[in-house]
Amino acid sequence: MSRAFIFPGQGAQTIGMGRDLAEAYPAARAVFDEVDEALGQKLSSLIWEGEIETLTLTENAQPALMATSMAAMRALEAEGIAIDAAAFVAGHSLGEYSALTAAGALTLADAARLLRKRGRAMQAAVPVGVGAMAALLGLDLDAVRKVAAEAAQGDVVAAANDNDPGQVVISGHKAGVERAVDLAKAAGAKRAVMLPVSAPFHCALMQPAAEAMAQALADVQIKTPAVPLISNVEAAPVSDPDQIRALLEAQICGAVRWRESVQAMVDAGVEEFWEIGAGKALSGMVRRIHRPATVRNIGAAADITAAVESTKG
Template sequence: MSRAFVFPGQGAQTVGMGRDLAEAYPAARAVFDEVDEALGEKLSTLIWEGAQDDLTLTENAQPALMATSLAALRALEAEGVGLAAAAMVAGHSLGEYSALAAAGALSVADTARLLRIRGRAMQEAVPVGEGAMAALLGLDLAAAQAVAEEAAEGDVLQAANDNDPGQVVVSGARAAVERAVEVAKAHGAKRAMLLPVSAPFHCALMEPAARAMEAALADVTIVAPGVPLVANVRAEAVSDPDTIRALLVEQVTGAVRWRESVEYMGGAGVTEIWEIGAGKALSGMVRRIDRSIATRAVGTPADVTAAAESLQG
């Protein structure tokens, strides 16, 4: 049995996430305290008591989701399940930062600060209303790329997230994305819909954010992770710190190759994937990609104890 730990991306955030972990496990509470201190504000209060709209702001959602994932991991560690239980780690978009913190490549404080910078830079890269993203359901990557090529009409439009065999997200200029929704239906998509996001992530319009992250990452210490990271933009395992730094920059404008990442993990012998943190979206994607890989979501104290018990005996 080979296991991977994976970490969710934006969209999984909910008010109250991680609070029960913090109440049940001092080590989980310490993660939220460390993130609050790193950011110089009580992000934990926003996570647990704030408004959903405020939590969903990119600059808040990104460090909040990381904090919740790391709190869940610390809870697992308190039950005797550490990084040694995983053969590799991966994360969806911002979840890649959570994965690196989990694997010890980045400190939690540096990760929180990087994600605050990343969230703001991605938000500011494109004026509100000028970019958009849309999910194309029932089309594979090749079909989605054909839709993007047809709908672009000179505007930026790219396949941004290859999530699973029947879900690809396109990103770019709003007019082009709106055209893609109509073109996709003509190409046989089951559904095509605009996503409630504040910016067009993972496309060329994010270039200013990529430069901001290049500058921010240049000042941060990255060490080799305790287990390899399956990187979004390569869909293969990496461990070299300089490579990781470069790929985190490339990731801002590059596609999240999640389907291929899961296929890579399966090919490397992974038979079980644990989704650490908020929500269960990645578990659903994994099941649609490779039904032979078992999944487990670990986001509550009950999940933590069940996960730990599954490894005993």
């Protein structure tokens, strides 16, 4: 059965994530130690014993989620399941960095430092209160694009995350996004809700962050991944390091084409998706995109045991 490893994005963070992996697997513990050293901060203490409000800050959540995903990946490897057990890797927004690290394209330390910079740059790109995001449920991408265009009225309003057939997230200027929420309800959306986020991610307002990340990425070595990455921006496989670098920059302002990314993997023969790290959000999206898919969550020591058993058969 062809398999893909997929890696979660922001919003999946919880206090305590990855702790039992670190306790059960020395290789997983070493991930948190290396990330702490790379950042010059006991991020592991914040993840396991801190306040959720502090962990949720973009500059903390992004490297923390990557570290948790990589701890799970190292635990799998300790049990004999390596990256070549997957045909593809993919990640939702910051999860793309986790995917690239898992596939050996980025070092763990470089990924941690890049995500700290990315988090800070995205937070600083737009003053608090100027931007917003909203989830529109029950409208497809074309319908959301029409709503966004009508709501803009000179503001930026764009489809930011095309998550699954019934969920598209929009991003942009707060007033424009609020207009879009009202228009979406009038257009037949099942729900249209403002999201509790600190900045309008994945839209043109993030251009200052894209420029900052272009500079940061220029100083980092990117290797050819062991298995192809399904890019957020193109929803297609990529392995060339220079193309990966350009796409990571473009991803800051570009939409996360998750629905199309999952469909591309299904079309390439993937039948089983393992969500590596915190939460289960991507698994739910995969099921809504392709109901016959088999999904598995790998976020705790017990999940590693179950995954190993599933491969024996």
